[in-house]
Amino acid sequence: MRHFLTLKDYSKDELLEIIDLAIKIKKQTYNRDFVPYLNKQTLGMIFEKSSTRTRVSFETGIYQLGGVGLFLSSNDIQLGRGEPMSDTARVISRMVDMVMIRTFGHDKLEEFASFSKVPVINGLTDKYHPVQLMADYLTIKEFKKDDNLVVAYIGDGNNMANSWLLLASIIGFELRVATPKGCECDSDVIEEAYKNAKISGAKIIISNSPQDAIKDASVVTTDTWVSMGQEAQKEQKLKEFDGYLIDNDMMSLAQDDAMFLHCLPAYRGYEVSEEVFEAHSDEIFSEAENRLHAQKAIMVWLDNKRD
Ligand code: CP
Ligand code: NVA
Numbered sequence: 001m002r003h004f005l006t007l008k009d010y011s012k013d014e015l016l017e018i019i020d021l022a023i024k025i026k027k028q029t030y031n032r033d034f035v036p037y038l039n040k041q042t043l044g045m046i047f048e049k050s051s052t053r054t055r056v057s058f059e060t061g062i063y064q065l066g067g068v069g070l071f072l073s074s075n076d077i078q079l080g081r082g083e084p085m086s087d088t089a090r091v092i093s094r095m096v097d098m099v100m101i102r103t104f105g106h107d108k109l110e111e112f113a114s115f116s117k118v119p120v121i122n123g124l125t126d127k128y129h130p131v132q133l134m135a136d137y138l139t140i141k142e143f144k145k146d147d148n149l150v151v152a153y154i155g156d157g158n159n160m161a162n163s164w165l166l167l168a169s170i171i172g173f174e175l176r177v178a179t180p181k182g183c184e185c186d187s188d189v190i191e192e193a194y195k196n197a198k199i200s201g202a203k204i205i206i207s208n209s210p211q212d213a214i215k216d217a218s219v220v221t222t223d224t225w226v227s228m229g230q231e232a233q234k235e236q237k238l239k240e241f242d243g244y245l246i247d248n249d250m251m252s253l254a255q256d257d258a259m260f261l262h263c264l265p266a267y268r269g270y271e272v273s274e275e276v277f278e279a280h281s282d283e284i285f286s287e288a289e290n291r292l293h294a295q296k297a298i299m300v301w302l303d304n305k306r307d
Contacts, residue, residue, distance in 0.1 A: 001118075001119055001305065001306055001307055002119060002302055002305045003113045003116075003119055003120045003121070003302075004119070004120070004121045004122060004130060004131070004298050004302060005106075005109055005110065005113055005120065005121075005122045005128075005130070006106075006122065006127075006128045006130055006163075006166065007128070007130045007133060007163060007166040007167055007170060008166055008192060010170065011170070012170050012171055012172065012200060015134070015137075015167075015170060015171065016171075017301070018134060018294070018297050018298055018301050019134065019137060019138055019141065019294075019297070021297040021300060021301055022134070022138050022290070022293045022294045022296070022297035023138070023141075023293075024297075025293055025296050025297050025300065026138075026290075026293035029064065029292075029293065029296075034064050034065075034066070035065075035066075036065060036066025037065050037066065037299075037300045037303065038062065038065040038066055038067040038097070038098075038299060038300065038303055039065075039066035039067065040066065040067060041062070041065070041066070041067035041068075041097035041098065041303070042062075042067060042068050042069075042070060042095070042096040042097050042098075043058060043059075043062040043067060043068070043069045043070070043096065043097070043098045043099070043100060043299070044070050044072055044092050044093075044095075044096040044098070044099040044100070045058055045059065045069050045070060045071050045072060045099075045100045045101075045123070046072045046074065046077070046079070046088075046092075046099065046100070046101045046102070046103070046112075047071070047072065047073050047074065047101075047102045047123070048074040048079075048080075048101075048102060048103040048104060049102050049103070049104070049124065049228045049229070050228065051102055051123070051124075052264075052265070053264060053288055053291050054100075054102060054123045054124065054131070054291070055071065057291035057292040057295055058100050058123065058295055059071065060292055061292050061295050061296040061299065062098075062299065064296065065296055065299065065300065067097070070096065072092075085108055085111045085112050085115075086111060086112075086115045088112070089111070089112040089113075089114075089115035089116045090115050090116075090117075092116075093115070093116040093117040093118045094117060096118060097118055097303075098118050098119050098120075098121065098299060098302065098303070099112070099116060099118060099119070099120045099121070100120075100121040100122075100123045101120060101121070101122065101123055102123035102124045102125075103124075103125055104125065104126050104229055105125065105126060105127075106122075106125040106126060106127040106128060108125070109122055109125050119302040119303070119305075119306070121295075121298060121299070121302070124159060125159065126158075126159060126227070126229060127159055127162055127186065127189075128159050128162055128163050128166075129159045129160055129163050129263065130163055130166075131291065131294065131295050131298060132160065132163065132263045132291070133160075133163045133164065133166075133167045134294040134295070134297075134298065135287055135288075135290035135291045135293075135294040135295075136167075136221070136261055136263070136287055136290075137167060137171070138290045138293065138294050139261065139283065139286050139287040139290050140219055140259065140261075142286065142290075143259050143283055143286070144218060144219065144259060146218075148218065149173040149174065149218055149219060150173070150174045150176070150216065150217045150218045150219070150255075151164065151168060151173065151174065151175045151176070151217065151218070151219040151220075151221065152175075152176045152178070152213040152214045152217035152219070152220050152221070152254065153175065153176070153177045153178070153213070153221050153222065154178045154210045154213055154214060154220065154221075154222050154244060154246060154250075155178075155179065155222040155223050155224075155225060155241070155244060155271055156179060156183050156223060156224070156225050156227065156237075156241075157177070157179040157183050157184040157185035157186070158185075158223060158227050159227065160221075160223040160263055161177055161179065161185045161223070162185050162186055162189040164177065164221070165177065165185055165189050165190065165192075165193040165204065166189065166192065166193060166196070168193070168197075168202050168204065169192070169193035169194070169195075169196035169197045169200060169202045169204055170196050170200060170202075171200065171202070172197075172200030172201045172202045173202055173203075174202065174203040174204075174205070175202065175203070175204055175205070176205040176206075176207070176212070176213035176214075176217065177204075177205070177206050177207070177213065178206075178207050178208060178209055178210045178212065178213035178214075178244075179206075179208065180208060180240045180241055180244065181208050182240065183237075183240060183241075184206070185206070190204075190206060210243065210244055210246075210250065211250075211253060214246075214250060214251075214253045214254050215253050215254070216253075216254065216255055217254045217255065217258055218254070218255050218257075218258055218259070219258060219259045219260075219261060220246060220251065220254050220258055220259070220260050220261070221260070221261040221262065222244075222246055222262060222271045222272060223262070223263055223271065224265065224266070224267055224270070224271060225237050225238065225240075225241045225244070225267075225270055225271055226238075226267075238270070241270070241271070244271065245269070245270065245271065245272070245273060246260070246271065246272045246273065246276055247272075247273035247275065247276060248273065248275055248276060250276075251276055259280065259283050260272075260276055260277075260279075260280035260283060260284065261280075261283060261284065261287050262277070262284050262287070263287070264284065264287075264288055266284075
């Protein structure tokens with residue numbers, strides 16, 4: 001049995017296999033051919049943080065696959081009143097066929113998975129957002145025909161940035177990450193990315209210069225400067241990101257036909273300008289839609305790996 005907790009646990013071949021499956025399932029969905037790959041299965045969806053995309057895509061996805069999703073907000077289940085993660089995992093995983101969790105510490109997700117009898121999917125932790133990256137990569141494959149990917153991530157060294165480091169270093173493309181000083185990615189993830197890059201041939205460049213990072217990039221991406229759980233640091237963080245807004249001037253340094261991706265929700269006037277956002281809205285909302293297709297593929301793939 002496999003879990004989907006971080007891209008670190010996956011080989012390039014496995015990630016590409018899931019992407020191919022997502023392309024196939026997306027095509028079937030567009031033809032209104034809802035193949036019941038997960039007939040009668042139940043997906044438990046535990047949310048300790050807010051969500052629009054993750055909730056709607058997983059709930060719709062499992063339904064289209066012939067199963068049903070249970071939305072379990074920590075405000076409503078005993079987890080929110082202090083029942084241990086280990087007990088929650090042992091109860092829920094005896095009743096459902098798969099679990100998705102959105103939580104704070106990555107260790108909480110790992111703890112759940114270690115007690116779970118069924119596959120567990122990371123729906124976002126403070127450290128990683130792997131399902132988002134699968135949707136992002138699927139979107140890049142749809143919009144960019146050439147293989148010479150140069151991705152620039154400009155913003156906070158958060159769960160999205162960490163996940164970009166893993167994706168690029170496993171798949172083997174060029175990634176430039178620019179964060180303000182003090183907002184860098186986690187050092188263990190950077191180390192892991194450099195290690196992976198030696199095998200995959202990826203080029204990983206980490207700096208504090210958005211201009212260097214974006215120069216001639218073919219894909220530009222960012223994320224909110226204030227992630228869920230960091231609300232108290234908002235004022236301080238906003239000051240640190242001076243010069244990190246992706247506006248038309250910044251985008252003009254990238255390739256002329258560069259894509260712009262954003263996992264959403266987006267905060268116009270902070271990490272991205274209204275003009276850049278609207279000029280790239282087709283890419284951004286395809287990326288959001290691809291959450292559905294990529295996650296259906298992840299669920300089907302995990303189901304196939306059961307003992
Ligand atoms: N991108 C993303 O995960 O969105 P939600 O927080 O709305 O799920
Ligand atoms: N970095 C953001 C991503 C939201 C989808 C957060 O963790 O809030």
